[in-house]
Amino acid sequence: MEYSNKLLLKGNEAVVYGALLAGCDCFFGYPITPASEIAQTAAEKFPLLGRTFLQAECETASINMVMGASAAGRRVMTASSGLGISLKQEGVSYIATMELPCVIIDVMRGGPGLGNIAPEQSDYNQITKGGGHGGYKVIVLAPGSAQEMCDFAGLAFDLADQYRSPVYLLTDGVVGQMLESVTLPAPRPRRESPEWALDFKVNPRTNYLTSIYMEPADLEKVNIHLNEKYARIEENEQRCEEYLADDAEFIISGFGICGRVIRTAAERLREEGIRAGVIRPLTLFPFPKKAFRKHAEHAKSFVSVELNNGQMIDDIRLAIECSRPVSLVNRMGGNLVTVDDVVRHVRKLAKGGN
Amino acid sequence: MSEVVKFGRPKGFFETFERRPGSIKKNMSYCPGCGHGVLHKLIAEAIADFGIQDKTTLISPVGCSVFAYFYFDCFGLQVPHGRSAAAATGLTRANPESIVIGYQGDGDLAAIGFNAFIQAANRGENYCVFFVNNAIYGMTGGQMAPTSLLGQKTTTSPYGRNALTEGYPLKVCEMVSQLEAPVYVERVALTSPANILKARKAVRKAIKISMEKKGFAFVEVLSGCPVNLKLKPADMDKFIEENMTKYFPLGVFKDVADEREPVKRATPVYDRAKVEETLYRAMPGGNEAHESLESPLFDRELRVKIGGFGGQGVLSLGLILAAMGKYRNLNVSWLPSYGPEMRGGTANCAVILNKGAIGSPIVDSNCDLLVVLNRPSLDKYLPELGENGVLMYDSSTIKDAPKVKPGQKAIAISAGDIAEEFGNLKCANAVMLGAIGAVLTKYYLTPADAAKFQETAEAAIAECFAGKDKIVAMNAEACKLGYTKMQNAQS
8 A cells, every 4th residue: 555644634633743753652641622632643643653652640740751751761742731831840840950851742722820722822931931940941842833743843852852851842722723734754763762861771770860959069060051051052953934034124923823824914014015024933942033133134123923911022122132123913812813913013013103 | 589688788779879979978868767778778689689770760759768869779760749650650651671669758659749649559550669658757857747647746737636637647558459450559667677577578579560560569668757756766666566557557458469460561663664554644646646736726825714503514624625635735724713612603614725835824804715504604704705705605594695795706505405305414515515616617627627626525525534434425425416516506
């Protein structure tokens, strides 16, 4: 039988395919809307390949299962949404300190509190600034399509290994729920256990993993080491997609579903003769500061389009050191920003308004 | 294996404790009279005697034994407070060949970590747990434990533990032994030499069960903490034997080790062909099976919206259109109504087809094809129809012809009635699909593309209802019928 690697998949399904093709061994998770299809797809597909799927009893358990499996030297992933991610943060802090690689997917829903199940992007600050206790950071990728959910899963595992760090896929309910055509990559062979793993086939009994350092001098050393790593990540891993940006007077920025809306908005604005362009961050930590700085040289004004109370906008301001005005187009509570919302806003800016 | 008691430091410990910072490398950090040292020794001796040090991971909890990994010459993992059982689950599931030992105190296991613990026990995870019950919090300085005895004074129960306010001491062995999965449950005490020998036997048995992969083994160890219990080390044993064992009786609570078969876990598959077979889609001809479309219609983005009542097949009609696009090598997106809208009993979805990259997947204006199966959807979405857009509506539910703007087309098909006549009202969406095909054929498709419509529709229907052969056949038939009816109506 011949096979086609072109499938129609929801973002939440595509990320599981991408993970399995990248050699993910284990999935531990707890159901939550709008991320549940990830656990459901994993529950279906992982056992077909003899890999481990386990529905944990809670979010804290699932992240600690991730810790255990990562310590064992395996590629491991979990997924949740906002409030579930909040519960995982304790474990993520330990994992980041022990420098264990893993992949965590946050399909954001409406918050705060129990909020609702409609799409939002209000975990931005929680995830991109670290999230749990202590001064750690995590690499944050921002997929905006089912294809990217698939591809970024593989990228996330590679970055997680390279930097020995948790890597998030931070996206929203729309990208998770939307179905698109996806071209699957080729399957990759098993990633052998790294030398630091608690795996006797690699390194009998010599390794141990801990995050307690009672001596302030020792703990400071750990923090310095981690922060040097974050500086390296900031230097080397900034990623974004630029579209119509080179001569743009107005740079519109957004990630996840907003990254799609602003692409169409920029095209419409160009048709009207307004020079709009797009920077769509693909990494939220590290934030693609270099691209923003470069375009601040010619752009008059920046626009941040977000499904929250305005969180990424601060990173844009920092990136361009407040050298240009940055305005916000946002909705909250699970409502979407429309192409028209963005077009109207930029049109007004072009006429000299604020 | 040898059951002879040896003297000196067990081989399961390091000779010197190099993982321990500071200058003290020979001694453990425990207080005089503390039970941890004795229990550590029994475990260290067992893992050395059994020759499993190389593949053993001992999980250090939060509590006085947080630094257990300083001492044991095996893999060490230090975990968050109470999360030992979850981390152990991750370790043993990820690598079933490894030996995993959980070591937890009464706060770690029976308070903050009880859910993780009891769930792992209930799943029968293949690892063993040594539970140090000394009826007090040690590391934080003598606070009440879930296992503190009634009347026991601690820094957080200064008037004595009262059942009315703090509840009763938690009987963990009694609870665990009620579960189906656990293999072996015993409570021992580190008091007299006789009791320590019993503890030694229990430790070795539990580790053996892990080695034999028989599942979950649990040993509760009544242990002394003279510093926080404010007892002289000499009086410690008396407290355990006279006070603790009254409430926490010693003995075997469950032992089904002889009846249990080893747990078998699947071997992960990485073989390329097997992975492709599992994740790719079986399709004669593979990716090259379907030709692209040539009609100029597809040179720009096509925006489709479909609305109706939940249950009318609105979402699956959208899915089929999206799958058809995929089969003709277009990029497609399908976005269902999502969130509060779904609850009102109406459903809608947006489908976009584009040879290039698709921007916003939301269709809220400039709609090229609007398909509505009920009146509320017509009223709601008609304003979104674009300049030269086509409206197709089910005239079996929408009786009066909608007014559209010049340039727009409004085309009726009594999809519901036709489907009912066909024998299944659920096929109204497939009838509508056929009708769309006839409209496309008449106005937009080249003859070559038009000739591919039914074949593409059938492939897409087969994909969307994979494994349901009867439904596939019925919908393909209904699609054909819709096509013919619309063709006749148009001619």
